Amino acid sequence: MLLRPVGILPASRRLLAALALALPLATLPLTAQATSPADELPLEDIQTFAEVFERIKRAYVEEVDDSTLLRNAMRGMLSELDPHSAYLDRDEFASLRESTEGEFGGIGIEVGLEEGQLTIITPIDDTPASRAGLQARDIILSIEDTPTENLSLQEAVTLMRGSPGSEISLTILRRGEDESRTVTLTREVIRTESVRSELLETGYGYLRVSQFQSRTGDQVTSAIQRLERDGPLNGLILDLRNNPGGVLQAAVAVADAFLEGGLVVYTEGRLPDTQMRFSAGRETAAPDVPLVVLINGGSASAAEIVAGALQDQRRGVVMGTESFGKGSVQQVMPLGNGEGLKLTTALYYTPNGRSIQAQGIEPDVEVVRGRVEVTETGRQLREADLEGHLRSSEEPRERQEMTERLREDYQLGEALNLLKALNVLDRRDR
Incomplete structure (x- = not known):
């Protein structure tokens, strides 16, 4: 069947008129600068949009109301920008x-x-x-x-x-x-409880941050104080694996818990209010504790900000695998009809000017996910292998369970080993 072309009909004319009325507002500059050609809406493209709108209305196999078509158009505009911008009903x-x-x-x-x-x-x-x-x-x-x-x-x-x-x-x-x-x-x-902490061994703490919420910074400081109640810390593991990110200010607060000053992160975008810089304050919860930061491919956004800041300021050793690489900033903008707009407005940069976007954070020491398997080949017989051997009173069940946990989580075990090595070197340098 040969279809005849359909011209611009009344509904599309109304749409074109509405867009034309919006044109003066759309072309107003955000500041008092002169309007450039790039600020002007292309009338020819608007006419084409209106024609497509009308043809869908007249010829699509099922009837579609105007509101649905317009919202689909808005969704399409945003979805083609990047994976994180979206129109929200x-x-x-x-x-x-x-x-x-x-x-x-x-x-x-x-x-x-x-x-x-x-x-x-x-x-x-x-x-x-x-x-x-x-x-x-x-x-x-x-x-x-x-x-x-x-x-x-x-x-x-x-x-x-x-x-x-x-x-x-x-x-x-x-x-x-x-x-x-x-x-x-x-x-x-x-x-979502964002912070968990425990002692892996005497003097060696473990701090797990699963995501960044508004109170995560305060919770990290409190957790460090709890870990120090049993004595000074010889080392601390900050676990950011599989942390999808969250609140930017919380990431700055967590980095601030380990830094005595300096830049944590800055953002750059097109508008003046997207040019921001965040720095650490002088008060620090753990200024001198040796630190290992664990990351992996599930560490994203705010988690990458913390890892990047600590790495650039040489505050800790970043260990694990390359992070996810989500270095963009989204603003959620409410609309007058109760709906919303999530729009990417800026990019994150580490203190040394590295873009996180699509790059991620490279660990200082790469350790892939795995577990320790002990083979029998060439293994010498020890007292603990003899049936009916006397158990040491100095090895409680908690210690046995921790050993098994470190065997299951190879990255965590290697982080603890690195902290111990750093302490050995530190004692030799004194």
Whole structure:
């Protein structure tokens, strides 16, 4: 069938007129500078947009209302900019506020788009996703029976959230493997506790930051003080693995807990209010404690800011694998109709001027994820191997459990070994 071209009809004329009325406002400069040609809306392209709008209205196989078409157009404008800019309807805007407040119904993963595929950035600690063994860079092929290849990021997040107690199935493909697998998870109320701490051994502390919330800086300072109650710290491990980021000011506060001054991070964008610099203050919770910072491919955004600042200021040794590389700043802008706009407005830079965006943080010492396996070949027989041997009263069960934990988490074990080596060298230099 030969289709005849359709001209610009009344609805598109109304749209073109509305855009023309908006033109003077759109071309106003943000400052008192003269308007440049780049600030002006292209009338020919607006006319083409209106014509496409009208043809869809008249000829599409199903009837589509004007509001849906316009919102789809706005979504398209933003989705083509970068993976993190988005138009948010009322439900999506409310969902974003829930996650910012730190409590929502879901499975506990941070997701993003990598080469067009819905990919797990990181599972959040102690959530259905982390307990099921989901890992950073796992690809989500489908959510229930819905393939993810044509879903926007926000649509995927909306599908995965739901009432606590309800079940959801995900089809997962792990990078490097040929076969996918289906995982069934039960949604929970995700309450994100951002800081956890403990002593690995006498004098050696462990500080886990799972994400950056408004009070994370204060919680890190309190955790360091608790660790020091049993005596001075000979070393501290700051674990930022699988930390998807969060509040910028919280990242600055965490870096400030270890720095006695200097630049932490700065941002650069097109508008004057996106040019920001954040520096550490003089008061420091742990100014002299030897520090190892653990990162991996799930460490993103604010986690990369902290790792980059500590690395550039030579405050600690960064260990693990290359981080995710999300170095862009998003502002959430409420709109008058109860909806919202999430827009990338600037990029992060480390104190030495390194861009984090699509680059990530390279560790000083690369240690891949793994576990220690003890082979029997060539192993000498020891007293502890004899059946019925007397157990030492100096090795409590907690010590045995910690040894097993370090064997399971090779990166953590290597970080502890490095701290001990640094202390040996420090004592020799005195």
